[in-house]
Amino acid sequence: MIREGDLVLIWIDRRRKKVVKVERGKTFGSDMGVLKLDEVIGKEYGESVRLSTGVKAFLLKPTLEDVLYSFKRRTQVIYPKDIGIMLVKLGIKPGMKVLEGGTGSGFVTASLAWLGTKVYTFEKRKEHLIIALRNLRWANLIDNVIAVRGSIGEAPEVYGKGYFDAAVIDMGDPWRVVDSVWDALKPGSPVAFWLPTFDQLEKLKEALEGKFLWQESLELWERRIKVEKGATRPEQLGISFTGFWAFARKVS
Amino acid sequence: MIREGDLVLIWIDRRRKKVVKVERGKTFGSDMGVLKLDEVIGKEYGESVRLSTGVKAFLLKPTLEDVLYSFKRRTQVIYPKDIGIMLVKLGIKPGMKVLEGGTGSGFVTASLAWLGTKVYTFEKRKEHLIIALRNLRWANLIDNVIAVRGSIGEAPEVYGKGYFDAAVIDMGDPWRVVDSVWDALKPGSPVAFWLPTFDQLEKLKEALEGKFLWQESLELWERRIKVEKGATRPEQLGISFTGFWAFARKVS
Amino acid sequence: MIREGDLVLIWIDRRRKKVVKVERGKTFGSDMGVLKLDEVIGKEYGESVRLSTGVKAFLLKPTLEDVLYSFKRRTQVIYPKDIGIMLVKLGIKPGMKVLEGGTGSGFVTASLAWLGTKVYTFEKRKEHLIIALRNLRWANLIDNVIAVRGSIGEAPEVYGKGYFDAAVIDMGDPWRVVDSVWDALKPGSPVAFWLPTFDQLEKLKEALEGKFLWQESLELWERRIKVEKGATRPEQLGISFTGFWAFARKVS
């Protein structure tokens, strides 16, 4: 049953869907009509309602992807495909303590918190941190997050050496924090670096030498399929490139 | 500290790495030398040891990917990239009750269990189920798994209607179980179907009509990058295609 | 030296470039200024001129790609990457007699004519044929083209059986013309079919059975690279899918 404070995905059609937080007195508006959120309280997920125009909308329980796509953003985002492979490659699991360098808009932070880890995230730019924290609070994920406005270089001092089980770094100059990340991680722990250019991959690999085992670098490409009886084919437009992951492991 | 029964990734180099379960009296063998697992007990993750030949090997804490790649398999597997995006798209989180149709070699089962969900998996083929269960027990993930030898069609009867938070279906004829999956899921819940051909996508979409909202179908392509100072370039050989995901949501 | 009637690529920058036909009294207009084409006559290719605003523009000899991108179009086009591989796979060479089914906007027709083949193209839709012929005349390629408004089914009757060295078919229902294409081609000759959906591939392959050897079906993906000192990376947006080629050979 949907209660006040819950997130609901209002699905009108595949292009018109939005996650809202259910609050009394608030209204959801779209080009297809409006919906008073009071009406949503007490409904079951999966039920449909009528907008002011009579148009039907479904009330769905949001997935992680739905939540991420509803975040406010001021930075380039990391896509579900890229977050997904990072989770598997790092072996993220509930209860892990994860260090994050570069909170950005909080996409990775929210994903880690969603999975029940404890996220310690560092961000120097105040305006980004404010947006990220608003996103996390809105998504009811803030309890799993410790956010620090400052440099990830402070992490080993503040939390002690060898404190973290894994790390995700999304910064423009990750080679500058390699030593701090090494100090902060438990021995043998994995780290993922998100990078947009080839040059950064080279600089990073050089900086990791001798402290981390280089595991691999990769990129993912996503293509949607338009499924239609007798006329199925790939979508014609898409995103060609998002960024590269580099994965490594701390060794003594 | 590594104890008996723990999993350890023995990393000799990027091509020679294997997850072993630490048991007294057992030996790890490779073309670069052998290692008595007794020696591993009491070491810290991240430390290195010497094989019988003097060759150095690192002892690392296995990630989910490491564990999956060490599974025995008799079926086509689902790759980390494909598991990753499914986790994000379904919004998998600890404590969820997830229905799985088609255990296969247990790759998806293990991934869901790793993330702290309760997995209810159905598999008709006895020999597959045996392998999957061995894999899961070996990986210390069996406690989160309820495995049934039989058809997923029994799920709503056994567990009651509207019991599951999400479902993952990897079967050759998923359109035959659409009604059972619908019955078994809570309203509004997401389901992912893994399919290798276009024809199956069309048949599935038709079968879902009126019971599930069709969300999207997609495929991912992974390309590794060979990072080398002044000579970075994509790897020349790779896997061109693994399969398609189709995502949908149960509606009333 | 550029003369009246020649095509010239006016290149202002990478986004502002256009092929024009040099005619006295005409003017080239852009958001960066205008250019009287009289001024272009007598200039050398490779020289630069000044637009009315003082902005510099280069006068280049158009390539086939430049010409194609300047065509008027009313149909979906075939891209340079797709035309290119077809030329190599069919072994197109000067003097060949090539049968084309579906003139569309004339992209393939122009490419074949550019390479000195004799193109016999069939198009049922009058309005498409008019546009294609205008494009071909504008590009000074019309002399190599025999265009027929009608069905490719008439080709063997009109030109005789076994007359053509190769064929390119871009029609919605190519399986209906398989017999005519077979009749029209010399024994052993190659044919290329351009198709947008998987379903069409299946139907086509079935129709070719016993008359043509099925060679292969493929698609190409193009990704541009943004080259910038220290910041080189793939372009983020692109075209994910254009269509499939199927290649076959007539056998007795």
Next chain:
Amino acid sequence: MIREGDLVLIWIDRRRKKVVKVERGKTFGSDMGVLKLDEVIGKEYGESVRLSTGVKAFLLKPTLEDVLYSFKRRTQVIYPKDIGIMLVKLGIKPGMKVLEGGTGSGFVTASLAWLGTKVYTFEKRKEHLIIALRNLRWANLIDNVIAVRGSIGEAPEVYGKGYFDAAVIDMGDPWRVVDSVWDALKPGSPVAFWLPTFDQLEKLKEALEGKFLWQESLELWERRIKVEKGATRPEQLGISFTGFWAFARKVS
């Protein structure tokens, strides 16, 4: 009709196919049986013959691709997809004078010659040039080729400045020959550079600055489709990366 000296593609099945030169007294051998080439003389293209074992084989007229795949090679090759787009982007047409730097095994040389251009190719390494020339002679394409053992730097001296209509450069250090290529080309002419790494793209772009207009850099990806009634899907293994093209235009 097939005559002595002609090339014939002997097609047993999709994996067993080979271009042979028809010579009296010679024999074609395969794991499916042998064929005396005397028997082929006088047959028509498209006809079938029986190998010594009774297995059927088709006699087909080779396309450019067939010929290229039958070349001896000692260098990395350029694939049909990559040759194809280069032809369209450069606007190759019969009668053009094309400068080639780096003959390699002669794949590009043969493609240009096939299309009726006059190719002037430079190669420093004797052993490569010998193989390339053998390939070209075997393919009856040698008449359109002028091959020089030496540096492309000599081209403007030998042939005069502004002599060539287009250029294709496949060398490890193309930035060193940028000035010579500039001298050798007619103003406004296009040039294509084939490069395997990102670093080379950056160096090249820098070297072209001020002499050539940078047009674009791109890569192509090819994926084959396995077409089968009701089970069509992409091939699972493939080539992930071959190389990059960079295209530019000489300007004054």
